[in-house]
Amino acid sequence: MSINVYSEVKDLKRVLLHRPGLELENMEPDLLEELLFEDIPYLKKAQQEHDYFAEILRTNGVHVEYVTDLLATALSEDEIKKQFVKEYLDLSEVKNQYILEALEEYLLSFDTKGMINKIVSGVRINEFKLKKENFSTKVRMNKQFYLLPLPNLYFQRDPIAFVGKGIVINKMMTKARRRESLFMKYVVKYNKDFEGTPIYYDMNNHFAIEGGDVLVLTDKVLAIGISQRTEPEAVEKLAKKLFFETDETFDTILAINIPKKRAYMHLDTIFTMVDDDKFLAHSKLESSLLVYVIKKGERDLEVIEEKASLEEILQKYMNNGKIKILKCGGEDEIAAKREQWNDGSNVLAIKPGVVIAYDRNYVTNTLLRENGINVIEIPSSELSRGRGGPRCMSMPMNRG
């Protein structure tokens, strides 16, 4: 199977998801901020909503894969499984040797699927007794978890990004999510289905980048948000890699400087592509933006600073005078803010002009329809509580 992502809107053929599970039941109010949630979704409903989303994808001809299944296949050999657990624990906050040894033993006592589920849902302090204890273990264990859950895993958009025929394995900005990238790193390395997939960025790099900031506009142009989660150094490194060390067709990156705040989190929180010439964006984004246009020069990157509306910049660099930006929530300021908050701008295109959107954002969805977009709605009362929409919940592997 080869990766093929040269567009945000072309026919979606294969996609990566994670069905939310017990990790949501290990969230409690005191942990919410650290775990990047504002509220606790009700698991049973969240799963029903997620299954509906997956089914809509399937009925539209998209092959759905679950990251935990791909990982289980990758970890089928004991040695690889052990190596994964070691690397996973290295990325966690646990430093105490006795606790590390005990955790390793505990995790490896499960079969592979069970172990992966455990890693995702988190390990509570009361799950097992330490064989060796000392003063520091006592202090360290004065909390609820050895390993915190990964409640954000259902936002498969962020830990990696498939770009062209390769993969960007992200160094994630927050501690809460950093461990997530390891899943697909192991899949690409050890799951035969992904053999030969080139790696364009690795999570061991120092600078952060997250998939929600990476949009593949055409086979030439990428848009990457410089945001709360993605640093300019990471964009620069990726640009050099793509332009000069691969045979990819990309020659332009629009590095869009967006406010470094939670409401703007990733570029795709405020801006998604819905058709060959139509985008949906946060209503406040339209005016003037600073965009660094990174071009493939002869031997080095060439950077031009553009200060104009996003519409003008897209028209110019995508070479399409017809490009139009629709506003999330339309002209109604309150609706714009409400629907933006519930990821009204974060839709997933499955074909040019066909998108999957949360049903709750009805003002935006109506506006999309008035502009000729076919909107397929999915239920959203629980999934939306994690502040991510259909695009955040999915990672395309093949479009075309």
Ligand SMILES: NC(=[NH2+])NCCC[C@H](N)C(=O)O
């Ligand atoms: N691509 C996205 N917009 N992802 C949204 C992720 C939301 C998640 N709770 C976080 O804070 O990381």
